[in-house]
Amino acid sequence: MTESFVQALCHIVSRLPSLRIRPPRTGRLAALACAAVLLSGCSTARPGTEINDPYEPVNRQVHAFNKGFDQSILDPAGEAVSYLPDIVKDGIVNFSDNAGLPNAAANSLLQGDVKGTVRNSLRFILNTTVGVLGFFDPAGRIGVVESDADFGETLAVWGIAEGAYLELPGLGPSTERDAVGIVVDFFFDPLQMFGVQPPLNDTTSELLETDTIAQVGEIIVERGKFDDTFDSVWESADSYAQLRLIYLQNRRYELSGTGPQAAGPTDEDYYFDPYEDQQ
Amino acid sequence: MTPLLSRRAVLAHAAAAAILAAGAPAARAVGLAEAQALVDRLVADVNAVIASGKSESRMLDDFERIFEAYADVPTIARYSLGSDARSASRAQLAAYTDAFSTYIARKYGRRFREFIGGQIQVVTARNVPNGVEVETTAILVGEAPFRVDFWVSDASGRTKFFNIIIEGVNMLLSERTEIQAMLDQRGGDIDRLIADLPQV
Numbered sequence: 001m002t003e004s005f006v007q008a009l010c011h012i013v014s015r016l017p018s019l020r021i022r023p024p025r026t027g028r029l030a031a032l033a034c035a036a037v038l039l040s041g042c043s044t045a046r047p048g049t050e051i052n053d054p055y056e057p058v059n060r061q062v063h064a065f066n067k068g069f070d071q072s073i074l075d076p077a078g079e080a081v082s083y084l085p086d087i088v089k090d091g092i093v094n095f096s097d098n099a100g101l102p103n104a105a106a107n108s109l110l111q112g113d114v115k116g117t118v119r120n121s122l123r124f125i126l127n128t129t130v131g132v133l134g135f136f137d138p139a140g141r142i143g144v145v146e147s148d149a150d151f152g153e154t155l156a157v158w159g160i161a162e163g164a165y166l167e168l169p170g171l172g173p174s175t176e177r178d179a180v181g182i183v184v185d186f187f188f189d190p191l192q193m194f195g196v197q198p199p200l201n202d203t204t205s206e207l208l209e210t211d212t213i214a215q216v217g218e219i220i221v222e223r224g225k226f227d228d229t230f231d232s233v234w235e236s237a238d239s240y241a242q243l244r245l246i247y248l249q250n251r252r253y254e255l256s257g258t259g260p261q262a263a264g265p266t267d268e269d270y271y272f273d274p275y276e277d278q279q
Numbered sequence: 280m281t282p283l284l285s286r287r288a289v290l291a292h293a294a295a296a297a298i299l300a301a302g303a304p305a306a307r308a309v310g311l312a313e314a315q316a317l318v319d320r321l322v323a324d325v326n327a328v329i330a331s332g333k334s335e336s337r338m339l340d341d342f343e344r345i346f347e348a349y350a351d352v353p354t355i356a357r358y359s360l361g362s363d364a365r366s367a368s369r370a371q372l373a374a375y376t377d378a379f380s381t382y383i384a385r386k387y388g389r390r391f392r393e394f395i396g397g398q399i400q401v402v403t404a405r406n407v408p409n410g411v412e413v414e415t416t417a418i419l420v421g422e423a424p425f426r427v428d429f430w431v432s433d434a435s436g437r438t439k440f441f442n443i444i445i446e447g448v449n450m451l452l453s454e455r456t457e458i459q460a461m462l463d464q465r466g467g468d469i470d471r472l473i474a475d476l477p478q479v
Contacts, residue, residue, distance in 0.1 A: 145423070236460070237457055237460035237461040238456065238459075238460030238463075241456050241460060242457065245448075245453060245456055246448050246453070249447045249448045250447045250448050251447075252447060253446055253447020253448075254446075256447075267408075268408045271407045271408040271409045271430075272409065272451075273408070273409040273410075274354050274357070274358035274409075274441060274442075274451060275354060275409075275432065275434040275435070275441075
């Protein structure tokens with residue numbers, strides 16, 4: 001499963017060091033409780049191209065840290081990995097994507113997206129078996145591509161407001177709503193929650209549990225692939241403002257059609273007119 | 280950039296200024312077919328350069344030329360300058376537009392390079408409040424197809440695109456953010472911005 005460069009940029013930057021260690025399973029309720037508390041405190045998001053960034057001073061400090069981390073660690077790592085054969089790089093990305101599919105399927109279900117749920121489940125089954133634990137992507141070759149879904153999106157579908165913009169240390173650009181989504185996705189193990197036992201032996205199940213390591217691998221591979229795009233952001237006169245703009249626009253675009261913030265073809269807020277400025 | 284292009288940018292700017300000075304309202308709306316034809320020609324030109332097998336640096340020159348021919352650069356330049364455009368003198372505005380056109384054509388022309396080995400397909404065109412939105416799909420090697428929209432208008436007097444939106448991320452807003460940040464770095468000095476822009 002590959003992504004376009006904007007998606008990849010947001011995807012990677014939103015998970016910069018990705019120091020995600022698989023949590024104890026008892027943490028799930030705590031995460032949901034935490035989500036409820038956070039949501040009740042969300043700032044109100046404004047529509048259209050507006051940016052709601054009351055935490056900007058703190059966010060900028062976090063940005064400086066993230067930028068340093070990317071340039072000193074991820075950039076050289078990405079370059080080193082870029083010399084690996086494509087089959088290895090694709091394998092890493094495929095494996096990581098596949099390990100995340102149960103979560104995507106569960107979120108599709110929570111969003112009432114039956115097609116997405118079926119597609120993600122079918123993809124997981126096919127690629128885990130025929131695709132050798134997900135290292136290959138036979139499902140994609142017959143058109144069963146991933147239907148992206150995460151808990152931040154689920155919240156958007158449920159009508160929860162975007163909240164303020166956040167840049168998270170080590171995780172990159174986000175919003176209050178997406179930050180809650182990250183926490184919930186992190187603690188959420190859909191296979192266990194729904195009592196589903198995949199038709200796998202213990203060793204394979206254990207291997208799929210290594211998705212955190214795989215994610216780090218995926219991030220490094222894609223960081224190498226989209227090096228030019230990263231450079232263009234870091235070279236900007238204000239990389240914080242550029243990244244904030246790119247993240248918010250791309251995220252709203254991803255979510256459009258699924259939530260109340262979708263821009264219709266008559267939305268004058270979205271279709272602003274630069275010729276008006278001139279008169 | 281060749282002197283020819285720079286002259287063309289100045290001429291385009293002069294034309295736009297003349298229309299505005301005459302107080303012509305942007306009444307004539309660009310047609311769907313006309314807007315789509317513009318993007319079709321743009322795509323064909325980009326694809327032809329890619330297929331030409333020239334060296335990469337020659338291709339970049341061609342991409343810059345294509346960007347200047349199809350984009351309403353004076354409008355993009357002015358929008359990026361924001362409210363500072365009002366306080367600038369006529370001469371400053373002309374010099375800024377010229378400097379900006381070098382900067383933007385180079386920056387986005389370079390991005391056309393990503394289309395080498397791939398293709399862009401025009402999907403549809405629709406009327407929107409600020410002109411016509413031409414939706415295309417970019418199909419690049421080893422990547423999932425993604426959406427690129429062009430906003431087309433003839434409010435300048437010629438049918439041109441004035442914005443590119445790649446998966447929701449739009450050029451006008453990015454450039455306004457960038458130019459504002461560059462101005463801030465230079466203490467709001469537009470002349471320093473004009474001097475530095477072509478070197479970015």
